[in-house]
Amino acid sequence: MQNINTYIYSRIDTLEEAIKEAWKRKFYQEHWGHKSLDDVINIVRSYKYHTLPVTRKHDLRDNWDNIMCFDGAIDVVSSSGTTGRPVDIPVHKEEENVRVEAIERWLHALGVNTGDKVLILLSMNDLFTLGVLSWQAVKKRNACAIRCSVNRVDRILQIIEHLKPKYVIGNAGPMIRLAEEAGDRWPGHDLLPKKALLGASAVFDQDLNPTPALKKLKELWGFDDYLNTYGSSEIGAVSDECSYHQGLHIHTDHQMIELIDLKNGLPLEDNNQPGELVITGLNLPRGFIPIRYATGDIVAWIKHESCPCGQITPRMGPIIGRVDHQLKISGQTVFPDLLLSLADESTGVMRSAVQVKSEKYGEDEVTLLLVIDDNFNKKEVKNNVISRLDKNLSISPKVNVISSINLLTLEKKASKNTNQVKIPRIFDFRKGI
CATH class of the missing domain: 3.30.300.30 (ANL, C-terminal domain)
Incomplete structure (x- = not known):
């Protein structure tokens, strides 16, 4: 199996560019504890990138003015706030283009194409990001985006009856609740969207078996196929589910990932073990440059061997917990x-x-x-x-x-x-x- 360090250092030139940009922000100069940028670059070139301290969400909250850049920002997104006060993130135009393109890959993988009707049941408000990105990506594919709050049961039933969307984008939990609240009014499977794009929660376990939530969702919605995605407001889309349902393929052109030990914070020697996901963003410019950003999410595993679907990018397992939980x-x-x-x-x-x-x-x-x-x-x-x-x-x-x-x-x-x-x-x- 390919070692995670080999994977990281295959992108060393791009990594150095990201570090140079991050150095311009006061937070990183203080956080890394080195006198000069050259010192930091030498650490990276000496295969000691893992010795740079990770950055966490509380660092973003506590040092917001010294880590965020609004110059060139066209949008603001926010973390969900499920584990504390939300953090607001400025997004630059080029960065948003990358985020939309990543979601477009997800749509393409499930077959969304010109003229297809796509029901979007993700929030378009409150600085949430996946709903807005999905809306833009659907239109980029020349498909028809139909936006509706997942809480509007009657309106959604009307949309399903009259507009007959082929695809649905949503979160498994709220989609289950929607169907249950509709009760006897919920349509038969032949009238519902045929394929689902699912975000904001895992739909398979560490052994690649469907979660109980996915089983219940398929029972209620009856879709023929589905794909999951993983990402965060701080980073954007990180990985999309394999069409063979063998894990989540990582967008290695946009970021590098590590798994670190839950006890000592060092990179895992065996990536078949659970570890905390640490992400470094590669595309520039951006409002927040994540350099070894510790997400708090515990990932079941990372695999580097070839995938039955034909993709060669590494695959990550599901999120099985959080370090703060x-x-x-x-x-x-x-x-x-x-x-x-x-x-x-x-x-x-x-x-x-x-x-x-x-x-x-x-x-x-x-x-x-x-x-x-x-x-x-x-x-x-x-x-x-x-x-x-x-x-x-x-x-x-x-x-x-x-x-x-x-x-x-x-x-x-x-x-x-x-x-x-x-x-x-x-x-x-x-x-x-």
Whole structure:
């Protein structure tokens, strides 16, 4: 397997250009801790790029004036704010062109072409980026973009009936909720879009199996094919799902990626192991130049071997958690995403979430919340989930059954200070968080 350092240093000339531009911003001069740009370039040429400290979202918030550049900016986008106050990012014209082109690749891979009608169920407001980029990319392909808020059930039903879109772009969670809220009015599969482009959440697990959310989405929407994408407001599109569903192919012409160890922060020797995704942006100019930007997302793996689909770019696995979502139960580290996965895969569980509060002596009080289908025995379903937790974890959290209405109340409370693009599934009520 190709070593990640070999992959990074194959782009060293482009990397040096990005570093030279980043050096012009006061933050990086102080953050890197070197006296001159030449010192930093020498570090890169000495195969020690990994010794430059990573940059994190809190660095962007705390040093905003010294890291962002508005000269030439034509748009502002924002992080989702699901793990703290959103960060606003200026986007330059050339940078936006790159971002749109990356989304256009995604559309092309699923066959979007001239005259096709595409229903876009992603937010066009509140500085969210994927919806706006998708809207532009659809039009670049000479297809017809149909924009509608995923919360407008009646309007969407009208669009499906009268305009008959062939494609839909959206987030699996809100799309599931849309179909469930429509109830008996939800159209049959023959009337729904035939293909789906899915963003903002993973649709396969580390073994490339469909997630419970994807299975439910396909059951409700009945589409023939789909593709997932991964990216962030800070970076833009990072990778698109392989047409053979063998992972997410990385846009290596736009950025370089690393996986770092969750404990020591060093590059992983074995990229078949989970690690935190670190990204360096290569295209210039841009409002924020990400140099070793630690996303906080934990990626299952990166593969460099050839892919059955014919593409030669590396593939990354799904996001399986976040470094800032690590919880402590009786001294043991537990990732909420694992709890949610075990719950979602259990028969009778309609929805699940994780609630975290502070215990008296500094531990996390973790509760797995379950919404159980009325057609199932709630006690039996709960006990089955508890059994699955006990088999997969050395220490298990509490498990409570909750009504769908009460879960919706928690979701609204948790998303109050975000741009409400994603449905929150982790409710962190610890003091100081």
